Amino acid sequence: MKQWSLARQLLVVQVVIVGLLVAVGAALAWADVADRAEESSTAEALALAKAIAAAPTVTEAVRGSNPTAILQPYTERVRADTGVDFITIMSPDGVRFTHPNPSEIGGRFLGHIEEARAGRAFTETYTGTLGPSVRAVVPVFASGQVVGLVSAGITLSAISADVADRLLPVILAAALVLILGATATYLVSRRLRRQTGGLAPAALSRVIGYHESILHAVREGLVLLDRDHRVTLCNDGVRTLLDLPADAEGKRVDELGLPNAMVERLLSDTEMRDELHLTETRVLVVNSSTVGNSMGTVVTLRDRTDLQALTGELDTVRGFAEALRAQAHEAANRLHTVVSLVELGRPAEAVEFATDELAIAQRLTDQVVGAVAEPVLAALLLGKAADAGERGVDLIIDPDTEITDLEIPARDLVTILGNLIDNAVDAAADSEERWVRVSARTSTDTLVLRVADSGGGLPDGSRPFERGWSTKPGGARGLGLALVGQAVRRASGTVEAGQDIGGGAVFTVRVPR
Structure with missing residues (x-):
């Protein structure tokens, strides 16, 4: 019997119970009818x-x-x-x-x-x-x-003959109840067999044990949603990735405080393939697929925060390479100019030209290195200055800029300042004045970063830190400023977008030290 499926065991138990109940009921009915028949016969005789x-x-x-x-x-x-x-x-x-x-x-x-x-x-x-x-x-x-x-x-x-006549309807009713009970039990058993796959209780227990072990062992997040977009199951990984409350199961996805973009995609019932979504502190890759005949949705989430940060660093390194290429190109032009002046018999002008160019480059380097103690950030600023110069944009670093003794990770600083400067240069490149101004100040308890540009500014109703929002054309835009907002929140800071006096955009970041 242990090898029987759960549905079969339930069927046998239910049939036995129904049979016993019907037998006991029929016996009690017979005893009652017999007592009543004897009492009525005695009263009739009297x-x-x-x-x-x-x-x-x-x-x-x-x-x-x-x-x-x-x-x-x-x-x-x-x-x-x-x-x-x-x-x-x-x-x-x-x-x-x-x-x-x-x-x-x-x-x-x-x-x-x-x-x-x-x-x-x-x-x-x-x-x-x-x-x-x-x-x-x-x-x-x-x-x-x-x-x-x-x-x-x-x-x-x-x-007794009279009792037998009276008991015939009782027996027929008992037989009918037994048949109906057995039929209902069989139907329930058949449905249970379909739902349990015909497994025996021991096998079903093992399956549930494996299910629970796998569910809590995987690092990826897993969420099951029903047809009404309510959470029916979620593992430990997704609770960590999405900061879900303890009572998340049973709630709709729009009641969990998830990012609006993710909620809209989950409510749309369209399948997702490696879509990038940002929460307050994480970058997540989301996949979803429909279960069966619209029975619900399976959603998986993978944490790509570190990978995205590494990608940002790679972009920064590529920026450095581009800046070095630009500097090498400019240096070659200047060197050709100096050689040509020497060949023309004008060595004095050649020396003066080379000295002026060297002084300008050294002045910017000395300013950045002297103001920024973090070498990665200093290299970022120098690279961005060269890149902006190649695009015809003047990157201005305020003279009172000073960044020392920071507790915020250099990776986050690169993400914040690098993306702000890139967006500012893109905006300034389309304007007439073409400048970007960067300032950074540290006090005893706060780091303040400010990036302003001469571009056209932000339109009304802008949501610059929301994933996917951008003033630039193209479907792959709208990630840089979202990563900035995420890095700032991770550092328990704030970021504000506003309008510069000249009409361009200005972004101000405040991070507690």
């Missing part, structure tokens, strides 16, 4: 015996010379009309005047008559000439004296 004993014909006949001649036909008519098995009228001594079997007339009544001779009617169950029966014995009075006795009774076999 009422009939009293009626006969009170009849004037009986009172006169028992005192006559030949009671049997009058009473035997009378009692047989009454017996035929009422359906009782016997009516016996007798003398106070118990000598029969009437009996269904005429040969028994003149014999003594089999049963107790003492109470009736004393003037009291009573009932009893006794075995007489017709077998066991319930009977009533009633005295016949004349002038206050007991002049005869009347006994009416119904045999137990007749009562």
Whole structure:
């Protein structure tokens, strides 16, 4: 039986239970019907015996010379009309005047008559000439004296036959209930078999154990949503990645405080393939697929925060390479200019030109290196300055810029400042003045970064730090500033977007030290 499927075991148990309940119910119904039939037969015999004993014909006949001649036909008519098995009228001594079997007339009544001779009617169950029966014995009075006795009774076999007739509907109802119960149990069992795959309880327990182990072991986030977009299951990984509350299961996805872009995609019932979504502190790759015939949705999430940061660093390195290429190109142009001046016999002008160019480059390098203690950030600023210069944009670093003794990771600083400068250069490249101003100041408790540009500024209703929002054309835009907002929140800071005095955009970042 242990090898039986859970559905089969349930079917057997339910059928046994239903069968027992029906059997017990039928037995109780039979006992009740039997008790009621005996009680009604006793009451019927008593009422009939009293009626006969009170009849004037009986009172006169028992005192006559030949009671049997009058009473035997009378009692047989009454017996035929009422359906009782016997009516016996007798003398106070118990000598029969009437009996269904005429040969028994003149014999003594089999049963107790003492109470009736004393003037009291009573009932009893006794075995007489017709077998066991319930009977009533009633005295016949004349002038206050007991002049005869009347006994009416119904045999137990007749009562049993009546009970059997009454029990037939009960038996049919019990059989119908048993059939319906067994059918319903079979249908439930068949559905349970489909839902459990026909597994035995031990196998089902193992499957659930494996399921729970795998569910909590994987680092990736897993969420199951039903048709109403309510969370039916989520593992530990997704609780960590999305900072879900303890009571997340049973709630709709739009009640969990998730990013709007992610909520819209989950509610749209369209499948996602490696889509990038940003939360307050993480970069997530989201995939989703529909389960079965629109039964729900399976959503998986992978943390790509570190990978995205490394990608940002790679972009920065590429920027450095581009800046070096630009500087190499400019240096080659300047070197050609110096060589040409020497060849033209104008060495003084060549020396002056080379000295001026070197002074300009050294001045910017000295300013950045002296103001920024973090070498990675200093290299970023120098690279961005060269890149901006190649695009015809003047990158201005405020003279009072100073960044020292920072507790924020250099990676986050590169993400914040690099993306802000890139967006500012893109905006300034399309303007007439073409400048970007960068300032950084540190106090005892706060680092303040400010990047302004000469571009066209931000339109009304802008959401620059929301994933996917951008003023630039193209579907792959809208990530840089979202990463800036994420890095700032990760450092417990704030970032604000506003309008510069000249009309361009200005971004201000404040990060506690």
